[in-house]
Amino acid sequence: MEVSGREMESQNNRGEFRPDLIIKGGTVLTMVQGQSPLHDAKVLISDGKITDILDADDHWYDRPEAGTEIIDAKDAIIMPGIINCHTHLAMTLFRGFADDLPLREWLFEKIFPLEAKVLNPETVYWGSLLGCLELIASGVTCFADGYFFEEATLKAVQKAGLRSLLSQGVIDFAAPGVDDPRKNLIHARNFIERYSGLSKLIRPGIFCHSALTCSGSTLQGAWEISLEFDVPLQIHLSETKEEVDEIMAKSGQRPVFYLDELGILDQNLIAAHSIYLDKNEINCLKQRDVKIVHVPESNMKLGCGIARISEMIRIGLQPGLGTDGCSSNNNLDMFQEMDSAAKLSKVAELDPVGLTAKNVLEMATIWGAGILGLQDQIGSIEKGKQADIIVIDLNSPHLCPMYDPASILVYSANGSDVKDVIVNGKILMKDRRFMTLDSAQIMEKARELGGKIIRA
C-alpha cells in the first residue's frame, strides 16, 4: 500500500519512539478490560516496551525504516504472552515417569525416591532447559517455579530469556541438595539475597512445599524471609482431602485458619491448588489479599479434586492458572490448561455459563500478572507495558473458521499453534524456530538423562 506524503510526515513527527520491532497484520487481543479485538492491527515495540498499537486505518510505519524487525501476523492472533503461575520446571525431565498410580504411591514410592536419587544441579539444569523449550514453544512468556537446586534452574531460564519468579524449595525433610533440613531456610534466604535485583526478568522467591511437610515455625521463617526481601512465598494449599484432615487433626483448624494464626497470610503468599476450601476460608484468603492459582489438569490427573474457581471469581478474586510439573499433567501446555479449566468448571457445576473463555484467558494473562505482582508491567498489550507478546497462527484446519478470538484460543487451539514468542521485546521463537536455545542439543541431552533415570 502506498504511503502518502502526509502520512510520511506524520510518521516522521510522531512520538519519540522509533520501533525496533513491529508485529503487523493480525487480530490484536489486548486483554484490556472492555476493549474489542483490533483487526489488521500493528503493535510497535521499542527498547523492550510496547510503544503503540495501531489499527488498520493507521498507516504510520507501513514502511518501516531499514533495520526494524518485522513479525508478520497475517491470519494470526496477537496477544499478551501466557503466564504459567505454577510449575516445577526441572520435573519436565520426569514427564510420564509414573502415571495412573494412587497419589501416595506416586509421591512417596516414585517421585520422592526418584528425586533423592537423580536430582543434582546437572539434571535440574537440563530439565529446566527442556521445560524452557516447551514453555516457549507453547507461548508462555512468564512463569512461577518452585523446586530444589533453583540456582541451576535460574541459569537455564537466563539462557532462555524468559520472565519468571524462581523460588527455592523448603521442606522439613532432607531436601535434595541440602543434607540438614534445618538449613533449608538459610539456603533459600541465601538464594534470594544473591539474586534479588540482579536481573530485570528474573525475581527470586521462596517455596514451602505445604503446611503438612513444613512445620509452623518453618512456615513462619519462610514468611519472614519473604517479608525481608519483599518477594513472593509460594505454597501448595489444600490440594487433597487427606491434607486437610491431617492439618485439622494436628491444629484443630481448617488449613487457611491454621495459616492465618501463624500470621503468614498476606499479599505475598501464592497458594496453588486451593481445592478443599470452605466459604469462610475463601473469604479469609480474599480479605488477606492472598493470591490463588488454579491447577486443574494436575488436580484431575492425580484425582485430587476440583477447586471452586467460578465461585471465587464471583466474589471478586482473580486467580491465576498453572500447569504444575510434568510428572502430574504431563505437559506445560497452557492452551490445553485453559480449555480444561473452563470445561472442568462447567461440568463440576453442571453450568455451561460459570467459567467462560474470557475468564480463563484473563487467568492466563492479566490476572496471572497480578498473582506475580506484575500487573503494571505485563499481562496485557498496552502502551508502556513490557513487550511480552505471542502470535498464534490460524492457518490450521482446527482453528478455522474464527467467529470469536477468545473461543478459538481457549476451546480449539493448542500450544503448538503458537508461531512467535517475544519477551521484553526480544524474539525467543520466530516461525517456530527457537532463537535463544539449541533445541536439538537439549532434547538429545534430555533423552540421555531420561535413559539414566529409567535405570536409576
Add this chain to the structure above:
Amino acid sequence: MEVSGREMESQNNRGEFRPDLIIKGGTVLTMVQGQSPLHDAKVLISDGKITDILDADDHWYDRPEAGTEIIDAKDAIIMPGIINCHTHLAMTLFRGFADDLPLREWLFEKIFPLEAKVLNPETVYWGSLLGCLELIASGVTCFADGYFFEEATLKAVQKAGLRSLLSQGVIDFAAPGVDDPRKNLIHARNFIERYSGLSKLIRPGIFCHSALTCSGSTLQGAWEISLEFDVPLQIHLSETKEEVDEIMAKSGQRPVFYLDELGILDQNLIAAHSIYLDKNEINCLKQRDVKIVHVPESNMKLGCGIARISEMIRIGLQPGLGTDGCSSNNNLDMFQEMDSAAKLSKVAELDPVGLTAKNVLEMATIWGAGILGLQDQIGSIEKGKQADIIVIDLNSPHLCPMYDPASILVYSANGSDVKDVIVNGKILMKDRRFMTLDSAQIMEKARELGGKIIRA
C-alpha cells in the same frame, strides 16, 4: 546397515507379498492385548493390508525394491489410526459460533435456528471437507458421523479417503432438507439403500437424534431399517438430567428401559453420551450388547455431566470415544479427548487409578473398532488387518523424554503431533502435507461461508 547375502536371499524367498509401502524405524504400539511396544520396527503394507511387522533384528526389506514407498518413522510412534466414534462433521463450520451459554439457549436459540437458516448441501459439503482436513491432521482414520444432508458429507469423505460410518439424521421436527418430518425415515432409508455396499470404506447408517426428539414409533421405524440393512443405528442417550426426567415423565421408565420396551436395544445400537444411567441400565445395555460411546469434552463444555466409564469398563463393557461436533467441544482432536477422558474419570472418582492411559488408548483404537463392528478389520496393527496407521513425531519438547509410549500419547501429545496418516494403505497425509485434499482452498471456502453464517 549392510544387508548380508543370506538376508537378501531371505528377502527374496519370504512370503507372497511384496510391500508397496513400508513404515520404518519407529516404536510400534500394536494395541494387541499383551504385546509390548516394538522399537526400531517396520510395518509392511501391501494392497491396503498389513502384511508383516518386523522387529529391529529382522533385516528383511532393509533394502526395498524401487517403487516401494517409504515412510520414515525415526523418533516416532507408529500406531493404529484413531477412531472417533461420535461426531457431526459438517458442524465443524460452526466451531465457536456459540459458547458459554445455558444448554437450552445454546441448542434452541442458537444451533437449531442456525441449522434451519444455513444448512444446505453446499454448507454441509464444505463443513464436512473442513472436518475431514481436521480429522486427518490429528490422526483420525475412521469416524462415525450423524447429521443431515448426509449425502453431501459422503461426497466430502469419499474425496478425503477416510473410513467412516455415515448416518442420515432423523428427528420429529422438519429437519434441514426434509420439509415433512414424516418423510425423515424414508429419506434415511433411501440414503442407506443407495450407499449400502457401494464403498469399501464408507458404510451408511441411521441416526436418531434422541428419545426425546424422536417418538417411540420413529425409533422403532429406524430400528427396523437398521435391521433390514444390518447397519448401525446411532442415538444420543441420557445426555442430560432433564432428558431423563422428561422421558420418565412421559414413559414412567428410565430411558434405557423405555428403549428396551420399544425393542430397539441390540448390537447395532450405538449410544453416545450415556451419562445418566443407573446400575440396572448399564447392566441392561451390556446384556443387549449395545455399543456405548464416551464424549467427555462435549459433556464438560455443555455442563451435562460425567459418564461412569471406568465402572462400565470394570463390568466388561468396551466403550468407544468421540469428540462430538465442533459446536460443543470445539475441535476434533482425539488426543486431547483421550487426555480429558482419563483425567475427568480420575477426578470424578477421586481415584487416579480408575481410567488409565492404556484404557483410553483402547477406547480410541481397538474398542472403537468394536463399536463400529470393524474389530476384525481395523483398530490394531496386526498381520492381515487393513492398513489404517498413523505416525506421531516425537521431535518436540513436549514429547521428550519418552519413558512410556502410552503415557506420551495420552497425557502429553496433541493432534498436531501426527506426522503421517494412512487409510487402507493409502497415504492421506505425509510429513503434515495433505495428499487428497486442498487445504488452502477448503479453509478459504470455510472462512467465506463463516462470514455468511455470522451475518445470517
